[in-house]
């Protein structure tokens with residue numbers, strides 16, 4: 071899949087980060103003199119957030135390829151994400167340039183917050199392939215993307231965006247500002263009035279959201295939340311009780327305060343007082359850490375956006391790695407994230423077990439002990455592990471795991487992994503005993519013939535090598551008391 075991104079600002083940078091982290095190369099054009107620095111900073115925050123968010127091993131990230139023109143970026147592209155400033159004349163000019171150079175089959179998704187597909191498509195050569203693909207900031211974390219425009223293009227965009235962990239929601243009928251921004255603008259207008267009228271400061275309004283209904287919205291949205299608020303009688307009672315208030319003059323509705331110098335200055339000053347002690351990048355990291363925590367809570371409850379996280383993770387777990395030929399097997403690589411380091415600045419203990427465990431998962435997929443096999447009610451459980459820590463690993467290092475099958479029979483197998491640094495130094499070894507189990511009965515049972523045959527075949531390759539020196543090693547006794555014991 072060849073992906074291009076036109077515009078690498080707040081939203082374009084987020085898109086680029088999501089595609090890259092999901093393992094795709096992205097060709098980018100943005101004429102801003104500092105575009106590479108800006109996207110680099112967004113990428114750094116995004117990589118940090120993904121390392122915290124996913125337990126599953128992440129794919130090797132794709133590459134950013136910076137180009138000197140739109141034509142160079144979109145040549146041969148299958149999917150193009152346009153994220154230039156929200157001006158229709160500019161979007162038309164950029165879309166025309168994209169169409170002049172992109173294959174006729176390429177899909178063009180626009181990040182536009184407000185324009186309808188019919189507006190974007192004015193004057194287009196192949197209008198049906200231009201869609202609204204409107205995300206929410208930060209694009210590398212929030213899954214939802216509003217797809218407007220329909221047809222085959224929407225189906226293809228939906229497939230790609232699902233593959234990179236998004237939750238595309240198709241909107242059948244085009245309207246200005248789609249759905250999300252219609253809702254957000256209503257709240258935003260009210261908030262501006264409240265500040266304008268001196269009723270509340272920016273901080274007080276944010277507190278009412280983040281200590282209150284904002285927490286509810288992350289997990290149940292509006293209708294489900296209000297259904298509960300109707301008590302046992304549910305939504306009908308809620309509407310009967312609070313419906314009339316909609317006609318009372320509670321809100322300013324469509325009325326917008328003039329964003330004159332006075333109001334802009336007031337809001338900016340209050341916002342500085344509220345959050346000026348943090349840089350924007352710091353605020354992004356605080357936001358990302360909070361979002362990751364929310365995602366993980368939702369994943370634990372298998373609810374809402376936690377389901378998108380789980381689905382993406384399952385895809386990462388199920389990824390079959392094209393193993394380079396040769397033996398020992400090389401099925402898993404990992405990049406040491408800054409988040410994995412301890413107070414000594416080195417990869418902390420339990421992350422070694424994570425890397426080894428991921429290598430074991432990769433071996434299981436390699437031999438056919440995969441999702442389909444588990445669906446049949448059988449799996450393998452690790453029952454014993456011995457790790458030797460041999461060299462420090464630092465942030466950013468790439469680690470490769472070499473895997474050997476050093477013993478097996480019909481009910482169990484024994485793996486020996488070596489974690490290697492880029493210069494070939496051994497960072498750790500891990501030896502693991504796994505039992506083949508009937509997951510429903512909860513007991514060890516013989517594996518099926520195909521799996522056994524696959525292990526037999528790998529074992530013949532292993533027989534050509536001397537046994538690993540450390541295989542079967544235990545921790546040495548210290549002093550007489552232990553030695554006697």
Ligand SMILES: NC(=O)C1=CN([C@@H]2O[C@H](COP(=O)(O)OP(=O)(O)OC[C@H]3O[C@@H](n4cnc5c(N)ncnc54)[C@H](O)[C@@H]3O)[C@@H](O)[C@H]2O)C=CC1
Nearest residue numbers: 077078079080081082100102153154155156181182183207
């Ligand atoms: N900022 C937000 O919260 C959201 C914005 N959007 C939409 O995303 C789009 C982009 O908005 P932002 O990223 O916020 O704006 P931005 O101002 O942060 O980024 C726009 C980028 O486009 C680049 N650009 C300008 N002319 C260009 C050209 N001829 N070719 C390539 N790149 C060019 C600029 O250098 C800049 O880096 C807009 O349509 C906006 O409505 C969608 C969701 C949320």
Ligand SMILES: C[N+](C)(C)CC(=O)CC(=O)[O-]
Nearest residue numbers: 183205206207250251254
């Ligand atoms: C302010 N905005 C209209 C550009 C916001 C969006 O489009 C979505 C978001 O991320 O809030």
